Amino acid sequence: MRKIAVVGLGVAGSYLVSKLSHEYEVAGFERCDYENCYPPCAWGTSSIEMQRLLSSIGLNFEDYILYKGKEMCVDLGNSRFWIKLRGLCTFDKLSLERDLVDGHDTKFGVHIRSAEQLGDEYDLIIDSTGFSRALLPKIDKDYVIHTLEYKVKYSKMPIDDFYIKPMRAGYLWFFPLGDSYAHVGCGDYFGKQKYFLDSFMREHGGEIVKVVGRPLRITPPSMCQPYHAGKVVGVGESIGTVFSVLGEGIISSLRCAEIFSK
Ligand SMILES: Cc1cc2nc3c(=O)[nH]c(=O)nc-3n(C[C@H](O)[C@H](O)[C@H](O)COP(=O)(O)OP(=O)(O)OC[C@H]3O[C@@H](n4cnc5c(N)ncnc54)[C@H](O)[C@@H]3O)c2cc1C
Structure with missing residues (x-):
């Protein structure tokens, strides 16, 4: 073999x-x-495609879902809009x-x-x-986004669904994980991810229980x-x-x- x-x-x-x-x-x-x-x-991912991919190896993606999104808030700074979601979840x-x-x-x-x-x-x-x-x-020429992410525990969730805030060359995300936890992170091509993320944390509070981050190849x-x-x-x-x-x-x-x- x-x-x-x-x-x-x-x-x-x-x-x-x-x-x-x-x-x-x-x-x-x-x-x-x-x-x-x-x-x-x-x-964060799409449950529809994950279900298809995992069923071919006998797993049920539903068993891994932590939170099913209903709508995502896109915060443009001076205005916000909401996108209805179909399948976006955290797992x-x-x-x-x-x-x-x-x-x-x-x-x-x-x-x-x-x-x-x-x-x-x-x-x-x-x-x-x-x-x-x-x-x-x-x-030869590798392009990367610098990222930093916190797993945060809240006594009261500051945002009740998926949220993103686009920036010049990246965005900040708040992805609920259920049970009063969320992944709050930021990816920025220019390396200012910590600055944006910590501003968000100062505004919304929460207890950081894990810190991760790495370059992401784009x-x-x-x-x-x-x-x-x-x-x-x-x-x-x-x-x-x-x-x-x-x-x-x-x-x-x-x-x-x-x-x-x-
Ligand atoms: C902060 C952040 C947030 C993200 N959020 C999302 C999201 O919500 N949804 C989404 O679709 N994508 C997201 N991504 C991208 C996604 O996580 C990756 O693109 C995806 O996981 C890539 O899968 P992979 O298996 O190719 O690599 P990875 O998942 O990176 O796995 C590589 C593995 O190789 C191991 N490894 C590395 N070097 C060695 C070595 N020399 N010897 C042995 N082991 C080694 C690593 O420890 C790791 O376990 C995010 C990425 C980052 C950084």
Whole structure:
């Protein structure tokens, strides 16, 4: 049986471990510890497409939904408008990633820096390391959005549904997680995400219980070549699957994994 190594067990890598394990001998590697991982992401997505993607591997996306949006407020500073929502929700991304790999051959807390580190054991190595793109050659011109996000606990939610505030080159988001929690974050091309986020926190209060953030690759796939080198093939954000206008990468990374598995 052919052996495949999946390096990076974010949403795309975890999905591939689950999907490919029926036909191949698959081993997964993740640099975060199993207990201490918290995917830096607002955990917002479309339930309609997620249901389709996950049903093909026997999971019910409904089981992971934390909050179903009704309408999203878009705050333009001097005016606001509301968009009716169909399917936008937040979901427990961490539990989903764990459920996809539990019971499979995976190693957590292992930082893979090159394909050589894995030896000759594998016929194929998947680079699903997201922004790190740890096993593929560097991209000539990489575009990134700088992000910072807080998980916030409220005694009373300051906003009762999805909220975004667009800025010159990025936006601030408030995504409810249910149970009086929200992901409040900001992505800014010019690196002023902390300034905008802390202004929002001063205005709306809340207790910060987690802080995450990382650069987000918005370089389009056509500029993320090569997609493969030797035995290594890139899947997900490592090869530019983020919709640059919204910074949305969950569904496109899963679709990339689905195409790869076919
Ligand atoms: C703050 C923030 C908020 C976001 N919010 C949303 C949102 O609400 N909705 C949405 O659709 N998208 C969102 N995105 C984008 C989305 O999270 C990513 O595009 C998507 O998760 C990419 O999936 P991936 O599996 O390709 O990479 P990742 O999910 O980034 O997974 C990569 C994995 O590889 C591991 N790894 C990295 N290097 C190594 C290495 N050398 N060895 C071993 N393991 C390694 C990492 O620890 C990680 O677990 C957000 C991104 C950020 C930064």
